Amino acid sequence: MHRSCTIKLYLNDEQFTALTNQLGIARWVYNHFLALRIRYYKLYGKQVGYKTLTHNRLSAHLTHLKTYKKFLKEGFSWSMQAKLTDLDNAFIGLWKHKRGFPNFKSRKHSVQSMKYRKDLVKILGPSKINRP
Numbered sequence: 001m002h003r004s005c006t007i008k009l010y011l012n013d014e015q016f017t018a019l020t021n022q023l024g025i026a027r028w029v030y031n032h033f034l035a036l037r038i039r040y041y042k043l044y045g046k047q048v049g050y051k052t053l054t055h056n057r058l059s060a061h062l063t064h065l066k067t068y069k070k071f072l073k074e075g076f077s078w079s080m081q082a083k084l085t086d087l088d089n090a091f092i093g094l095w096k097h098k099r100g101f102p103n104f105k106s107r108k109h110s111v112q113s114m115k116y117r118k119d120l121v122k123i124l125g126p127s128k129i130n131r132p
Contacts, residue, residue, distance in 0.1 A: 025075035026114040027105045030083045032065075033058065034102055037091070047091065058084055082115040 011019060041047060062080060066072045072080070090102035105112075 021074060022076065022079065023112045023114055024107065025072060026079050026083050027107060027112070029062065029080045030087055031104050033084060033087055034104060037087070079114045
């Protein structure tokens, strides 16, 4: 069972910058792998998926990207892996449930999201939350 909650955060400048960087990294990973899948399909006429046999290849590609894209080292690895899973679920929704083609994510969109591991986020009280 998946549980989620929506929280309005009041952040200081340092926290805002850190969260904005994390959201930007997660968005960049999603957009990069969406473009990669589109290019792969145009070249070979095949779908490449995250949960298929190519799972290790996409994860290895993400690890390889961290060597020459230094800003990716600042991001949380589990949130980047979650974006790969989100992208794969978007393509599954396209083919199985007849949803629309996945869109590139924009920082100008008012709703931005990323996932945290539940063991790292702790609610300390009605107005306090602890996150990495």
